[in-house]
Amino acid sequence: MTRSVMRLVPHTIRHEPKSGVTYETFCVTVGCGEESGPQEEQETAQDWCLRHTGRTGHDLFRRVFTDYARVTREQWAPAS
Ligand SMILES: [Zn+2]
Numbered sequence: 001m002t003r004s005v006m007r008l009v010p011h012t013i014r015h016e017p018k019s020g021v022t023y024e025t026f027c028v029t030v031g032c033g034e035e036s037g038p039q040e041e042q043e044t045a046q047d048w049c050l051r052h053t054g055r056t057g058h059d060l061f062r063r064v065f066t067d068y069a070r071v072t073r074e075q076w077a078p079a080s
Helices: 042-056
Strands: 011-015 021-027 061-067 069-073
Touching: 021 042, 042 061
Parallel strands: none
Antiparallel strands: 011 069, 021 061
């Protein structure tokens, strides 16, 4: 009889700095729907909110920060 053994292979997940972080803001005032679009700088997304409030009076925004994560397989030595 042959037995097979399922082994868990350990993996690690980490922020991928090369891909950066994206900042995006969305006006949540009912009926508006405007958004900053993805920005590389947080300040640019926040400036969009300030300008939008000045123009429309809308003062509540949903902020989304997106980063990238990479999963790598950990190196391991098979049991001898
Ligand atoms: Zn708005």
